[in-house]
Amino acid sequence: MIKYVAKRLLISLATVWAIATICFFLIRLLPGNPFIVANPLDITNAEKMMEYYGLNDPVWMQYVRFMNSLLHLDFGYSLAHAGRSVNEVIAQYFPVTAQLAIQAMLFGIPTGTLLGILSAYKRGGSVDIFAQLMTILTTAIPAYVLAAILQLVLSVKLGWFPASGWETQKYTILPTLCLSLGMISGHCRGMRTLMLEVGQQDYLKTAKAKGLSEVRIIFFHQIRNALLPMVTNLGLEIAGLLMGSFVIEKIFSVPGLGKYFVNSINELDYTMAMGLVVFQAVVVVAANFVVDILYVLIDPRVKLD
Amino acid sequence: GTTADKTSNAGNSTAADAGNNTADSENATPTTTESATTDTTVTETPVEQETLDTFRFVATEPNTLNMIESTSNLDTYVFYLTSAMLYRSIDGVVTPEVCDTLTVSDDRMTYTYTIKEATYSDGTKITADDFVYYLVKKYLTSENCTYFVGGEDTYNNSLETCEGIYSVDESTFVITMTSPIVTFNGQLEIYPLQKAFVEAKGEALGGTPADLLYSGPYLLTDWVVGSSMTFVKNDSYINADTLFPTQNLTLVVSSDASTTYSMYQNGEVDAIINVNKDLYELIDQADCTYYSADSLWGIEYNTTGFTYTDGDGFVSRGDEVSALMKNLNFRKALSYAINRSAVAAVVDPTSTVADRYVSTSVKGTGDAAYVDEYTLENTAPLEGDAEAAVGYLNAALAELGYSDVSQLPELSFLTFDSASQSMYVETVVSLWKSVLGLENVTINLQPIQSAIMSMVYMNYDIYLQQLSMNPDDMLEQLGFWKTTGGVSDVAGFQASGVPSFMASMHADEAYDTLVTDAYTEFDDAARFSMVQQAEQLLYDSYTFFPAMAGGGYYATKSYVEGYYSTYGENGYGFANLVVYAH
Amino acid sequence: MKEKIISEMLDFSPVSEKERDAEQIIRPSVRYWPEVWKRLFRNKLAVLCIVIIGLILLCAIIMPILSPYEFDEVSLFESGLKPSAAHFFGTDASGRDLWTRVWIGARASLLIGFLGALTPFIIGTMIGAIAGWYGGRIDMIIMRVCDIMLCIPSMIYMILILMVMGGSVSSLVVAMAISGWMGSARGFRGRVLQFKNKEFTLAAKTQGASAPRIIFRHILPNILGNIAVGLSGAVPGAIFMEAGMAYIGLGVTPPNISLGQLSTDGITYFMSPTKFHLFLYPSLVISIMIFAFFMFGNALRDALDPRLRDEEYNAKRMRKIKRGQKREARKLGKAAV
Amino acid sequence: MAESGATKQEILLDVQNVKKYFNLGHGKRLHAVDDISFQIRRGETLGLVGESGCGKTTVGRTLVQLYEADGGKIIFQGKDIVPMTRLQRKKEQLTKKMQMIFQDPYASLNPYFTVGEIIGEGLEIHKIGADKKERLEMVYELLDRVGLHKEHANRFPHEFSGGQRQRVGIARSLALNPDFIVCDEATSALDVSVQAQVINMLIDLREKMNLTYLVVAHDLSVVRYISDRVAVMYLGQLVEIGAVDEVYDHPMHPYTIGLLEAVPVADPDYEKDRKITMMKGEIFSPVNPRPGCRFATRCPYAAEECSSMTPLLQSVGGDHFVACHHPVR
Amino acid sequence: MEQKKERLIDVKDLEVSFMTANGEVKAVRGIDFQLDKGETLAIVGESGCGKSVTIQTIMRLNLEPPAVIKGGSITYTNSEKNIKVDITKLNNKQMQAYRGKEFSMIFQDAMTSLNPTSKVGRQIVEAIRKHTALSYMEAKKNAIELLGKVGLPNPEAVFSRYPHTMSGGQRQRVMIALALSCNPSILFADEPTTALDVTIQSQILDLMNTIKKERDMGIIFITHNLGVVARMADRVAVMYAGQIIESGMLREIFYQPKHPYTWGLLGSVPELKKSENKRLLSIPGTPPDLFAPPKGCGFAARCPYCMKACLDYMPGEYSITDSHFARCWLLDEECSTRITPPVGRAVNTGDSDDGVFKTKRKEN
Numbered sequence A: 001m002i003k004y005v006a007k008r009l010l011i012s013l014a015t016v017w018a019i020a021t022i023c024f025f026l027i028r029l030l031p032g033n034p035f036i037v038a039n040p041l042d043i044t045n046a047e048k049m050m051e052y053y054g055l056n057d058p059v060w061m062q063y064v065r066f067m068n069s070l071l072h073l074d075f076g077y078s079l080a081h082a083g084r085s086v087n088e089v090i091a092q093y094f095p096v097t098a099q100l101a102i103q104a105m106l107f108g109i110p111t112g113t114l115l116g117i118l119s120a121y122k123r124g125g126s127v128d129i130f131a132q133l134m135t136i137l138t139t140a141i142p143a144y145v146l147a148a149i150l151q152l153v154l155s156v157k158l159g160w161f162p163a164s165g166w167e168t169q170k171y172t173i174l175p176t177l178c179l180s181l182g183m184i185s186g187h188c189r190g191m192r193t194l195m196l197e198v199g200q201q202d203y204l205k206t207a208k209a210k211g212l213s214e215v216r217i218i219f220f221h222q223i224r225n226a227l228l229p230m231v232t233n234l235g236l237e238i239a240g241l242l243m244g245s246f247v248i249e250k251i252f253s254v255p256g257l258g259k260y261f262v263n264s265i266n267e268l269d270y271t272m273a274m275g276l277v278v279f280q281a282v283v284v285v286a287a288n289f290v291v292d293i294l295y296v297l298i299d300p301r302v303k304l305d
Numbered sequence B: 001g002t003t004a005d006k007t008s009n010a011g012n013s014t015a016a017d018a019g020n021n022t023a024d025s026e027n028a029t030p031t032t033t034e035s036a037t038t039d040t041t042v043t044e045t046p047v048e049q050e051t052l053d054t055f056r057f058v059a060t061e062p063n064t065l066n067m068i069e070s071t072s073n074l075d076t077y078v079f080y081l082t083s084a085m086l087y088r089s090i091d092g093v094v095t096p097e098v099c100d101t102l103t104v105s106d107d108r109m110t111y112t113y114t115i116k117e118a119t120y121s122d123g124t125k126i127t128a129d130d131f132v133y134y135l136v137k138k139y140l141t142s143e144n145c146t147y148f149v150g151g152e153d154t155y156n157n158s159l160e161t162c163e164g165i166y167s168v169d170e171s172t173f174v175i176t177m178t179s180p181i182v183t184f185n186g187q188l189e190i191y192p193l194q195k196a197f198v199e200a201k202g203e204a205l206g207g208t209p210a211d212l213l214y215s216g217p218y219l220l221t222d223w224v225v226g227s228s229m230t231f232v233k234n235d236s237y238i239n240a241d242t243l244f245p246t247q248n249l250t251l252v253v254s255s256d257a258s259t260t261y262s263m264y265q266n267g268e269v270d271a272i273i274n275v276n277k278d279l280y281e282l283i284d285q286a287d288c289t290y291y292s293a294d295s296l297w298g299i300e301y302n303t304t305g306f307t308y309t310d311g312d313g314f315v316s317r318g319d320e321v322s323a324l325m326k327n328l329n330f331r332k333a334l335s336y337a338i339n340r341s342a343v344a345a346v347v348d349p350t351s352t353v354a355d356r357y358v359s360t361s362v363k364g365t366g367d368a369a370y371v372d373e374y375t376l377e378n379t380a381p382l383e384g385d386a387e388a389a390v391g392y393l394n395a396a397l398a399e400l401g402y403s404d405v406s407q408l409p410e411l412s413f414l415t416f417d418s419a420s421q422s423m424y425v426e427t428v429v430s431l432w433k434s435v436l437g438l439e440n441v442t443i444n445l446q447p448i449q450s451a452i453m454s455m456v457y458m459n460y461d462i463y464l465q466q467l468s469m470n471p472d473d474m475l476e477q478l479g480f481w482k483t484t485g486g487v488s489d490v491a492g493f494q495a496s497g498v499p500s501f502m503a504s505m506h507a508d509e510a511y512d513t514l515v516t517d518a519y520t521e522f523d524d525a526a527r528f529s530m531v532q533q534a535e536q537l538l539y540d541s542y543t544f545f546p547a548m549a550g551g552g553y554y555a556t557k558s559y560v561e562g563y564y565s566t567y568g569e570n571g572y573g574f575a576n577l578v579v580y581a582h
Numbered sequence C: 001m002k003e004k005i006i007s008e009m010l011d012f013s014p015v016s017e018k019e020r021d022a023e024q025i026i027r028p029s030v031r032y033w034p035e036v037w038k039r040l041f042r043n044k045l046a047v048l049c050i051v052i053i054g055l056i057l058l059c060a061i062i063m064p065i066l067s068p069y070e071f072d073e074v075s076l077f078e079s080g081l082k083p084s085a086a087h088f089f090g091t092d093a094s095g096r097d098l099w100t101r102v103w104i105g106a107r108a109s110l111l112i113g114f115l116g117a118l119t120p121f122i123i124g125t126m127i128g129a130i131a132g133w134y135g136g137r138i139d140m141i142i143m144r145v146c147d148i149m150l151c152i153p154s155m156i157y158m159i160l161i162l163m164v165m166g167g168s169v170s171s172l173v174v175a176m177a178i179s180g181w182m183g184s185a186r187g188f189r190g191r192v193l194q195f196k197n198k199e200f201t202l203a204a205k206t207q208g209a210s211a212p213r214i215i216f217r218h219i220l221p222n223i224l225g226n227i228a229v230g231l232s233g234a235v236p237g238a239i240f241m242e243a244g245m246a247y248i249g250l251g252v253t254p255p256n257i258s259l260g261q262l263s264t265d266g267i268t269y270f271m272s273p274t275k276f277h278l279f280l281y282p283s284l285v286i287s288i289m290i291f292a293f294f295m296f297g298n299a300l301r302d303a304l305d306p307r308l309r310d311e312e313y314n315a316k317r318m319r320k321i322k323r324g325q326k327r328e329a330r331k332l333g334k335a336a337v
Numbered sequence D: 001m002a003e004s005g006a007t008k009q010e011i012l013l014d015v016q017n018v019k020k021y022f023n024l025g026h027g028k029r030l031h032a033v034d035d036i037s038f039q040i041r042r043g044e045t046l047g048l049v050g051e052s053g054c055g056k057t058t059v060g061r062t063l064v065q066l067y068e069a070d071g072g073k074i075i076f077q078g079k080d081i082v083p084m085t086r087l088q089r090k091k092e093q094l095t096k097k098m099q100m101i102f103q104d105p106y107a108s109l110n111p112y113f114t115v116g117e118i119i120g121e122g123l124e125i126h127k128i129g130a131d132k133k134e135r136l137e138m139v140y141e142l143l144d145r146v147g148l149h150k151e152h153a154n155r156f157p158h159e160f161s162g163g164q165r166q167r168v169g170i171a172r173s174l175a176l177n178p179d180f181i182v183c184d185e186a187t188s189a190l191d192v193s194v195q196a197q198v199i200n201m202l203i204d205l206r207e208k209m210n211l212t213y214l215v216v217a218h219d220l221s222v223v224r225y226i227s228d229r230v231a232v233m234y235l236g237q238l239v240e241i242g243a244v245d246e247v248y249d250h251p252m253h254p255y256t257i258g259l260l261e262a263v264p265v266a267d268p269d270y271e272k273d274r275k276i277t278m279m280k281g282e283i284f285s286p287v288n289p290r291p292g293c294r295f296a297t298r299c300p301y302a303a304e305e306c307s308s309m310t311p312l313l314q315s316v317g318g319d320h321f322v323a324c325h326h327p328v329r
Numbered sequence E: 001m002e003q004k005k006e007r008l009i010d011v012k013d014l015e016v017s018f019m020t021a022n023g024e025v026k027a028v029r030g031i032d033f034q035l036d037k038g039e040t041l042a043i044v045g046e047s048g049c050g051k052s053v054t055i056q057t058i059m060r061l062n063l064e065p066p067a068v069i070k071g072g073s074i075t076y077t078n079s080e081k082n083i084k085v086d087i088t089k090l091n092n093k094q095m096q097a098y099r100g101k102e103f104s105m106i107f108q109d110a111m112t113s114l115n116p117t118s119k120v121g122r123q124i125v126e127a128i129r130k131h132t133a134l135s136y137m138e139a140k141k142n143a144i145e146l147l148g149k150v151g152l153p154n155p156e157a158v159f160s161r162y163p164h165t166m167s168g169g170q171r172q173r174v175m176i177a178l179a180l181s182c183n184p185s186i187l188f189a190d191e192p193t194t195a196l197d198v199t200i201q202s203q204i205l206d207l208m209n210t211i212k213k214e215r216d217m218g219i220i221f222i223t224h225n226l227g228v229v230a231r232m233a234d235r236v237a238v239m240y241a242g243q244i245i246e247s248g249m250l251r252e253i254f255y256q257p258k259h260p261y262t263w264g265l266l267g268s269v270p271e272l273k274k275s276e277n278k279r280l281l282s283i284p285g286t287p288p289d290l291f292a293p294p295k296g297c298g299f300a301a302r303c304p305y306c307m308k309a310c311l312d313y314m315p316g317e318y319s320i321t322d323s324h325f326a327r328c329w330l331l332d333e334e335c336s337t338r339i340t341p342p343v344g345r346a347v348n349t350g351d352s353d354d355g356v357f358k359t360k361r362k363e364n
Ligand SMILES: Nc1ncnc2c1ncn2[C@@H]1O[C@H](COP(=O)(O)OP(=O)(O)OP(=O)(O)O)[C@@H](O)[C@H]1O
Pocket: D022, D023, D030, D032, D050, D051, D052, D053, D054, D055, D056, D057, D058, D059, D218
């Protein structure tokens, strides 16, 4: 087991390195000069800044510098927003994204899974139809439209929740809801399919032949086995969520990393973008790593190799 | 709170004089009469009415709070709140703040300041050195260094000190200029900046609320980027008890129009700094106040015939295109084809059409605005003139030897990828198509950095330019079109290797002379007439065709008083702000 | 069967082998895909979706041609008109006819939808087939690259490519191809692996079939169903992706227009009393379009699974029986009264 | 059948010390086939029996080059095919000469091909027959040969019963007119009655087309019925090989004996009186095996040298070879 | 016959169909059979003839729908426990008390029949605790004991192993332990050894025989393998196309088969012990499609002795002895065709006529 973990860890580190390298060169390919702002009076200043930050050096030199900073886990300061340290930004805004993501997951995954189970259990029943309808609606309506509708109804008309911002717990409800809707439909669909697939398995017949009640068969045999494959997808899902959803963050003014990330690339803020990419890579890889280990722990069939 | 202003105003006659001489005309924003009415309302309000201690408003957040690196106007509004100044403009009235006395020498080249006792929020004293440090760090740029004695030397050698900016003692410092400049009245936005603090913070300066030293009316306690900024009243501020009665301010960031509307409607915010066109029709018009146009949109034609490529430096754009763009009649045809008032109304209902290069809020010699006092001749009609346009086009075609518009080479219309910009360009291109039958214009939308880069490198034929206008300095924007630094000739450009911003379109010695001379002309009427002549020259060249002035509205709830928008699209200012209970 | 058999009916004379063909197959021949289509067309919702998709396609093709307006024709004095007979969907702020713009936008969106789904799929399939078939080191390298590329936020590819190539349908498709091939490569590799050691593949090998022949003639048809379902899900995905990019400001560049662009531009008028139509119609069309593709995908999946048909049949049967029982009960109740 | 005649006939296939290992990763290698040698003469049928997982299929697949041998020689019609490249094999038309019948009649037919396409695929690949029509004629003929109708060519595999499908599989393997066919458990997935049909057919075809078979099966009675000689495998190695009757009636290797005893016989009276000795013990791991007899862990007669020295095949009289230190007489 | 044993199961005229969208699959078309205590009944027959459906109907394991019991009754009697029920009348909930406790089942593929994510011990404990009031520890003790009893070495260790870590034979032993866990009176075994090697099969069969003797259970054993039948069964039922076409004591079926299908079946087995190779008897063609079963004898199309009557009318049951009956028109006293069966041997059953036996039609 230790050997397995160590090996996974090594692979993970290599992956992070590879991602950082690829992204470094990709981001450097973007045309433009990060120091030009909307209404610059003096392009010489921008040139001076390029010089100052070593952005006119050969790319390999910059790469070495970048790798060095990576090794020290110090991503430096934003180019577009003076005084903003990338590490601090991550430290400050990742928790927001994480909170949103975790809330959305805590709400979305169980709800979706439950809906999936129920709709598989009574296929064609009212729950199934409701779940399908919801899945279709949430997938057919663009997220920004959905968010706007929720805002209009729940916030402006009913006044239940604040429309935007990130202050008290109350502020988190709308974005969480919005973010989890897609998750609910995804998990509902996935779980439903898996439940039906597991439902075909012989061991359920064995369980039935033992005289177990239907409820017990569903809970202890069917759901358990259906849940396992869902875990594999969790890695990328968590990672995706933890990087934040730009759209949701923008609409609800949630100070999360997603918005930061898009803005930093748009602003050609190399250090910020790179820092966030590497961080994201670490998050993704870590999530996958954890899921891999978890999977080994919970699924007895997986062989350690 | 208003009486406090008055007294401080009266106590500094020198400063007020120096200010008024120029500032009356240059320092604009809402007129004095407007501010007077505000004052009366405040005094008439029954004192018993309960007030709230928090004001929440939607505004754009600053890029950085690092005063030295900051390049954006957005940043300065926060500095207004968090830093004391030598002079503070409250609702258009300039009053000394930290400044005790300002003595201007007769030749208007030496400015001597003495400052009052004031402290930073951490208790340390504000000294003259702090102002000197700020001036040296901030003002000695490649643009401005030549104005100060020894400034060039400081800039070129990246020195820490400057011959022309120095402190005499703890409470006195002096600025010496190389020549008298009409726009410099000694009441610039000058903040104290403590060298020790700046150096201790290093790169982190201005990143978070903790990385800033406060001396202004408010302390920034929390900054959640992308969400909100929270300000709390600063008790150690020099005018703590008088100017800013409201205890807390919250700046709410919202980049989505319907979200902003929802918040305003829900009462989550009390004011919106910039009611953009999307919000304009949603929000109760009674809440909206117009503020004057301070950004100028115009169409720039590339008449240089050159373009920059990475390998070869500046190369010819190709004869056909270059000949076409150099043709005055063609440019006039394009310009006359545009119904500017209609386009402006369509693109942004909150804006106005523009036909000048100077902000309409600049006052003239009398009460009227400069633009009304000094008009231009032979300008293109604001509604456009299709017939004339076609006439010009035919003339151009004849001159260039084309028989038909369809033979014209492909032209690219560059701008950056904001919704309004692209809408303006689309509309104009469509008009050209319908009025002139010109179909060969392609739209080139780029992210802002690349767009500006392309513009600087002259990789465009037509460019939609958006400039912010400084109402305090009418010459600043006119200076944009001066042929400075030898960049009017491409050879010089190539030699220096460094392209210069907006150097491309207009090269006219007469214009340069007029603008340069205006800087040192202290007689208003004479200066205005010079400016007018310069404007006329620029206009007639049809290299930059003014189109639209992006003005705007701000919205405040009826229970808010003393809030106003400063110039610039996203600025905010407070004059004895009170939020009544509602 | 229960009839009484009397001796006279019985004829004990032998029957020749010809008269009773033991090898015959009584049931009519069923081909897989025709059967699937039949099942699909029996599903009313699926038919509705096909009709919708067809209508949208048709509208996208002919509506701009029929319309008296150009999609980019500005009419400064008809700004923001509400829907009317002259402008079915009203006009936008610059007075352009929204009806024409929506269908021009639908063209772009459909193109992006189809190409954006197909291109990464084809690339991924090729790569996945190579990885799965050759296995070993090649497989390992490809899969590692896949893993790594999956960890890089697709936003980076998107922004990069759109910045370099400019916002157009083709650059969006390229961006989608580069950021999206990994999924189908993984999927297809898995499938190839699954079928690589199936006996019919081995049989084809012993017949001397080449690798491409086995992959494309033998394996591909076996997973065509999954592919069809996957693709029909990927089309709305790509349309959505474009809309998302438009929301970020990276859609197709004007004067070209896509539905996503129109819909994101329109979202600002969501609460507008006068320009609500600018929000409504593009969003409605894009939603209907995605809904139709999505439902079509679902229906296709159902049609591909013959088990479902039996299940539906039985569900219907049970309902009928229950209804019958209820009716009986009612009748009995009445009789009792 | 005609054993005495067969001996004089040419050796069609000479397998010498063939090895096939599967890499399980992490330095683990599964010795699926470990040093196996035997010969098959033209027209002869060799049966290969053994327990599940002992490597029978692997032997068969290695012979028809579905797997690359990891060592040894496979001399087919005088040429060693192990070192040949893909191109050489193509030139030698080995796929035409060697064919395989698969175990699972459901999995071995591509469900998306018609029976005609399945049978005709080899013809198409090798461009036998002038055009489609001619190939179709050939397909009809093959269908007829395995007792199916012409009309069946347009049907899909799922419409056929197991026995019919297996006959389709046979027709496919016959299409290229091979010399040598590996029948990998060709009948084990079939019903008894259908199995007999297929066995009879295989025997008839052998006669008619002068075929040589390697019959892989774990059903010992089938092997006895169809083969001339039989080879018994245990965990990747041959333990006994010889003429069918010789091996079945006088088995020498303890494993062969156990195997034969375990087979239930369809005769109640015989079964009633039958005494069965059960094989017990751990099954030896074929992953990175140590030397020694692999059966030693289960062998009732195991002695010390059994677990240290690998026994070699030795003649115990005539054509009968046994790999055992203590063959049971 | 020996002393009459208690009757456990009495199946009468059972008909089971599957309702599919393509039509009704008549999987079981009116079968009768009985099972006594301590008896092993083997059901043999071609694949798809309805063997599994039959026993799964007795345990009511078929999903309903699509399965429908169209008619007939299954009476289960257990005098010790004072039970006598018609299983076809029970609902799912009521049935739960019988499954596992009264009937249990072993499936063909032990790999897929055991829950892969649950330890085998737990799966047994689960069954025990469902039907008894034992605590977990007691149930565990029982389970370990059972695992030992089915011949698994080191049962404590086996208890906490997962199915995939075991070999096929070991898994099948676990399945048997699971099936025995609540001391059922009937054990259904659906091809329990088909997936196993002969040596392992031999062990499992031995184990089942031992257990049967020990517990005096009734076993219904489904297999294709006539060798296994010969080793295990007391009585044999031969099924074809949803019907039992011949049924009798073991020796009756093997030595005096009366139905041509049984002849084919027996004749097609290659023999291990005989050296002289006579050509195998085979049955040509394929079984009928149960979507549209023929109106006559299901076997007619493949029968070498087919007569006109066979195509038109379903033959009734002809009793040869008390325990032996067959459904074939050849047995009818009015049928003049006399055929010497190609298989079987004369044994002392009072039937002198080489298997050519004529009897009266039963009226049914
Ligand atoms: N492709 C493969 N990769 C790894 N191991 C393999 C592979 N193919 C077969 N094996 C292993 O090689 C050994 C021999 O397998 P093989 O299929 O040849 O046995 P067999 O005698 O044919 O068994 P059966 O009677 O079950 O068909 C087994 O342990 C099997 O797990």
